[in-house]
Amino acid sequence: MTGHKRTDRVGDQIRMEIADILMRRLKDPRVGFVTVTAVDVTADLRQAWVYVTVLQQGPQEAETLAVLARAEGFIRSELGRRLKLRYVPALTFLKDTSLDRVKRVMTLLDQVRPQPAEPKDDSREA
Incomplete structure (x- = not known):
């Protein structure tokens, strides 16, 4: 169980460092507003999947990725300077679809949720 805690800690540290690198060091104008939402790291710390959300949608999003x-x-070389790891993991950048799934679930819940009945207005009948 301690191995999972270490991978979580390393993943969180990598997430924070990559966010800082993207904000301060990466000067490519094609990279717009990017948020690093999560990093999953293998148990041997050799591979990391970096989940990002991009403000621009459509073609700009694909170009940013x-x-x-x-x-x-x-980014790996910058991580190597900042982190005290024997190996800097290979990075794979992926679109974080968790917000899209949340929106879809909320839409489905709104569709199946019974609508409140309209209150009867008895004052018109009198």
């Missing part, structure tokens, strides 16, 4: 994938080497 492609730019992040191309900048993986630069």
